[in-house]
Amino acid sequence: MLVFAHSHHHPWSSISPTIHLLGTCKTSHDLNKLHARLITTGLIKNPDLTTRIVLAFASASSRRPFLAEFARCVFHEHHVSSSGEVKDPFLWNAVIKSHSHGVDPIKALFLLCLMLESGVPVDKFSISLALKACSRLGYVKEGMQIHGLLIKSRTWSDLFLQNCLIGLYIKCGFLGFARQVFDRMPERDSVSYNSMIDGYVKCGLVESAGELFDLMPREKRNLITWNSMIGGYAQRADGVDVAEKLFDEMPEKDLISWNSMIGGYVKHGRIEDAKGLFNVMPRRDVVTWAIMIDGYGKLGLVHVAKTLFDQMPHRDVVAYNSMMSGYVQNRYHMEALEVFNHMEKESHLTPDETSLVIVLSAIAQLGRLSKAIDMHLYIVERQFPLSGKLGVALIDMYSKCGSIQHAMRVFDGIESKSIDHWNAMIGGLAVHGLGESAFDMLLQIERRSIKPDHITFVGVLNACSHSGLVKEGLLCFELMRRKHKIEPRLQHYGCMVDILARSGSIKLAKNLIEGMPIEPNDVIWRTFLTACSHHKEFETGELVAKHLILQGGYNPSSYVLLSNMYASNGMWKDVRRVRTMMKEKKIEKIPGCSWIELDGRVHEFLCR
Amino acid sequence: MVRKMSERIKSCGYVPDTNAVLQDLEETEKEESLEVHSERLAIAYGLISTKPGSPLRIFKNLRVCSDCHTVTKLISKITGRKIVMRDRNRFHHFVDGSCSCGGFW
Numbered sequence: 001m002l003v004f005a006h007s008h009h010h011p012w013s014s015i016s017p018t019i020h021l022l023g024t025c026k027t028s029h030d031l032n033k034l035h036a037r038l039i040t041t042g043l044i045k046n047p048d049l050t051t052r053i054v055l056a057f058a059s060a061s062s063r064r065p066f067l068a069e070f071a072r073c074v075f076h077e078h079h080v081s082s083s084g085e086v087k088d089p090f091l092w093n094a095v096i097k098s099h100s101h102g103v104d105p106i107k108a109l110f111l112l113c114l115m116l117e118s119g120v121p122v123d124k125f126s127i128s129l130a131l132k133a134c135s136r137l138g139y140v141k142e143g144m145q146i147h148g149l150l151i152k153s154r155t156w157s158d159l160f161l162q163n164c165l166i167g168l169y170i171k172c173g174f175l176g177f178a179r180q181v182f183d184r185m186p187e188r189d190s191v192s193y194n195s196m197i198d199g200y201v202k203c204g205l206v207e208s209a210g211e212l213f214d215l216m217p218r219e220k221r222n223l224i225t226w227n228s229m230i231g232g233y234a235q236r237a238d239g240v241d242v243a244e245k246l247f248d249e250m251p252e253k254d255l256i257s258w259n260s261m262i263g264g265y266v267k268h269g270r271i272e273d274a275k276g277l278f279n280v281m282p283r284r285d286v287v288t289w290a291i292m293i294d295g296y297g298k299l300g301l302v303h304v305a306k307t308l309f310d311q312m313p314h315r316d317v318v319a320y321n322s323m324m325s326g327y328v329q330n331r332y333h334m335e336a337l338e339v340f341n342h343m344e345k346e347s348h349l350t351p352d353e354t355s356l357v358i359v360l361s362a363i364a365q366l367g368r369l370s371k372a373i374d375m376h377l378y379i380v381e382r383q384f385p386l387s388g389k390l391g392v393a394l395i396d397m398y399s400k401c402g403s404i405q406h407a408m409r410v411f412d413g414i415e416s417k418s419i420d421h422w423n424a425m426i427g428g429l430a431v432h433g434l435g436e437s438a439f440d441m442l443l444q445i446e447r448r449s450i451k452p453d454h455i456t457f458v459g460v461l462n463a464c465s466h467s468g469l470v471k472e473g474l475l476c477f478e479l480m481r482r483k484h485k486i487e488p489r490l491q492h493y494g495c496m497v498d499i500l501a502r503s504g505s506i507k508l509a510k511n512l513i514e515g516m517p518i519e520p521n522d523v524i525w526r527t528f529l530t531a532c533s534h535h536k537e538f539e540t541g542e543l544v545a546k547h548l549i550l551q552g553g554y555n556p557s558s559y560v561l562l563s564n565m566y567a568s569n570g571m572w573k574d575v576r577r578v579r580t581m582m583k584e585k586k587i588e589k590i591p592g593c594s595w596i597e598l599d600g601r602v603h604e605f606l607c608r
Numbered sequence: 609m610v611r612k613m614s615e616r617i618k619s620c621g622y623v624p625d626t627n628a629v630l631q632d633l634e635e636t637e638k639e640e641s642l643e644v645h646s647e648r649l650a651i652a653y654g655l656i657s658t659k660p661g662s663p664l665r666i667f668k669n670l671r672v673c674s675d676c677h678t679v680t681k682l683i684s685k686i687t688g689r690k691i692v693m694r695d696r697n698r699f700h701h702f703v704d705g706s707c708s709c710g711g712f713w
Contacts, residue, residue: 367667367694402665402692402699431698433708466698468710594646594668596654605649 015049019056028066035070050078054091058098068098080118089115089123096129105133109142124155131164140172163191170199190220197225201232206239226250227257234264259287266295286314290322297326302335317349324358333362337371353390360393364400368597372401376410387416392424399428419445419453426459435467442476454486461495465502473499494524501531506540522548526557533565541565549581556582647676647693651683663690671696681705 018038025031038044054075060067075095092115099108112130115122127150134143147165150156162185169178182188182196193216200209213221213229230246233239247253247261258281265274278284278292289312296305309315309323320343327336340359343349351359356379363371376394384390391414398407411417411425422445429438442460445452457480464473477496480486488496493516500509509528513520525548532541545562559582566574595604647668654664672680672695684691685705693700701708 367665369665400694402694431694433698433701433710466709592646592668592670594650594666596650596664596666598654598657603650603653605646605653 015046015052018043018049019052022053022067022070023056025064025067028069031066031070044074044078047078050074051091054079055094058094059101060098065103068102071095072098080114089120089126092120093123093125093129096126096133100129100133100136105136106139108133109139112146122149122153124158124161127153127155128161128164131161131168135164135168135171138172140169140174143168143172157186159185159187159189159192163189163195166192166195166199170195173203175199175203175205188220190222190225193220194222194224194228198228201228206232206236210242223252223254223257227254227260230257230264231260234260235267237268240264240268240270255283255285255288259285259291262288263291266291266298269299271295271299271301286312286316286319289315290318293319293326294322297322297329300330302326302330302332306335315347315349317343317352317355320347320349320351321354321358324355324362328358328362328365331365333366336362337366353384353388356384357389357393360390360397364393364397366602367401367595368602369401369403370597372397372403373406376406386410386414387418389420391417392420395421395424395428399424399431404428404432404434419450419456422450423453423455423459426456426463430459430463430466433466435463435469435472438463439469439472439476442479452480452484452486454480454489454492457486457488458491458495461492461499465495465498468499468503470499470503470505490518490521490524493518493520494527497524498527498531501528502534504535506531506535506537510540522558526561529558529561533561533568536568538565538569645673645676647672648679651680651691655683655687655689660687661689663692666691666693668693668695672700677707681707 022031022034025034035044038049043049054071057067057071058075060071072095075091079091092111096108096111096115099105099111108130112122112126115126127146130146131143134140134146143165150161150165155161162181165181166178169175169181178196178199182192185192193212197209197212200206200212209229209232213225216225226246230243230250233243233246243261243264247257250257258277262274262277265271265277274292274295278288281288289308293305293308293312296302296308305323305326309319312319320339324336324339327333327339337359340351340355343351343355356375360372360375363375375397379386379390379394386394391410394410395407398404398410407425407428411421414421422441426438426441429435429441438460442452442456445456457476460476461473464470464476473496477488477492480488480492493512496512497509500506500512509531513524513528525544529541529544529548532538532544542562542565545558545565548558549562559578563575563578566572566578591606593604593606595602597603647666650666650668651664654666658664672693677700680691680693680700680702682705683689684702688704691700691702693702698709
């Protein structure tokens with residue numbers, strides 16, 4: 001602003017320097033000072049200046065929104081209300097564009113209405129901008145009104161506008177309307193076909209997309225068309241072969257084509273085919289590597305995934321996340337932690353929310369409290385928000401590491417809790433045997449009129465079963481069914497059987513199992529069996545166990561429980577029989593393993 | 609250390625619950641097999657490696673057997689230490705001879 005004081009001629013007697021000066025304003029404060037000067041010198045009344053202001057600044061970037069505001073203000077003051085002026089849509093379009101591409105698209109529609117009311121002729125740019133605003137807002141009814149306006153005007157058959165209409169209807173989910181516009185177009189181009197095909201694919205109507213693809217003239221097909229089709233077919237198990245054929249037929253391929261094909265193979269377990277393509281690709285990008293690593297991880301081939309990971313030239317955060325996720329899914333928790341440490345130290349990458357959630361779940365499984373506290377500190381230092389998945393993971397981790405106090409503190413510290421946070425806390429209380437507190441949480445949820453989901457009830461029922469709260473458990477079950485109309489699933493029935501059985505009401509438990517609307521699974525039968533052996537209901541127990549074994553289960557627990565029961569009755573011959581059966585079927589009892597963390601190191605003990 | 613533990617808890621009236629052993633062995637063999645259940649080894653190691661009076665944290669991948677549960681209760685009483693054990697289903701907090709699970713696990 002020193003410029004003003006020192007210049008010898010007023011910069012605002014001519015237009016270009018004024019515009020330049022306005023453009024250099026860094027804050028709205030500076031702009032206001034300039035605006036005031038323009039008003040007091042009367043220069044603001046110059047229509048050339050105001051026109052140029054509007055054109056230059058209406059679409060100013062979001063970093064300096066005050067410039068766009070200024071342009072709009074100038075426009076409204078000096079162009080809208082003045083009468084007798086040449087009605088030129090060009091200026092109006094500039095301001096409409098600042099809204100349709102800016103923060104408040106609905107104002108674009110208001111401006112269009114104002115334009116029509118003021119008698120300014122609407123041209124095809126005005127309409128295309130208004131349609132863009134409708135697309136962004138998802139307003140189909142308003143879009144249809146503009147469509148009507150378009151039909152009445154002379155430019156209704158304009159290709160660009162027709163494509164805008166198709167885009168609008170597809171974005172709003174009205175594929176039928178889009179297709180009608182498409183069918184009635186006097187001429188179509190690649191964009192028209194591609195929009196329709198993409199719309200069909202995104203709605204899962206791959207066959208319709210395929211039909212259109214076949215109808216499409218060859219010369220109009222471009223890379224986007226082929227990629228959409230491959231992407232669409234590759235997502236379906238029965239479509240991978242079709243995608244393969246298309247992939248081989250395409251005149252040229254790009255990175256997206258290769259990645260889509262590999263992604264399709266990986267999704268349906270054809271890792272060898274994926275590897276084949278991976279080896280012959282002309283160029284790979286981070287997405288390619290990430291798909292392969294993720295694919296091997298999901299198939300349990302973690303070591304191959306790791307080899308690939310080590311070979312990768314430039315790893316990014318997604319690659320690290322895929323590797324860690326692969327490790328955690330296959331229970332290699334220590335290795336996942338190592339990868340995380342590597343991320344910061346070697347690659348100097350900043351973990352994102354996903355990385356942290358994966359690491360927290362690894363620590364939760366390991367139960368290492370010292371590491372848990374370290375990670376919590378890390379998260380707090382870098383100010384990651386806890387209101388989403390991260391908060392849930394943190395609560396769960398502390399619960400599983402044995403410190404319900406830490407979990408509680410985190411829970412209390414989160415301002416906007418979602419039902420997921422409550423669920424995690426209830427789950428933590430359940431495994432710590434604090435059934436009354438868990439039940440109390442449910443009451444709190446009710447009091448605050450938050451909607452519980454089926455996971456909430458699994459947590460509370462679990463808590464009741466671990467604490468022997470039979471009354472509360474039954475109450476909870478009724479609450480779930482009657483008040484919240486949530487249909488109980490297998491886990492809920494499992495917990496109920498557990499509650500009834502542990503408290504000795506074996507008959508009631510059996511009635512519940514027999515009365516279940518869904519087929520009880522082996523977990524439920526095993527819960528019942530444990531209770532039988534505990535309460536010495538030998539006959540019922542034996543029947544259940546035999547039933548389980550007959551079902552062809554390969555779970556060692558059923559056999560162990562049966563031999564338990566025989567052992568507790570001293571029936572050693574039967575114990576040997578069961579053990580022999582296990583050996584024959586090659587079912588091995590999982591060896592007991594305990595570990596203890598001391599001074600940050602873990603010591604493991606195996607028992608055979 | 610494991611031997612010492614066994615002697616001390618026996619002197620407090622502990623009788624090994626050999627019913628928890630599912631193998632057809634002689635009584636003494638059963639006792640011995642109970643003694644080396646992994647959680648006991650972990651507890652023993654913890655007892656010798658940490659300061660007296662500090663809490664112990666043990667993790668087990670399976671459900672803790674009834675005998676080890678009893679033993680751990682006794683150990684917590686004798687040594688006056690808090691033992692936190694996470695097994696497959698839940699946490700057990702052993703303090704001064706009793707467990708937070710109250711027998712439900």
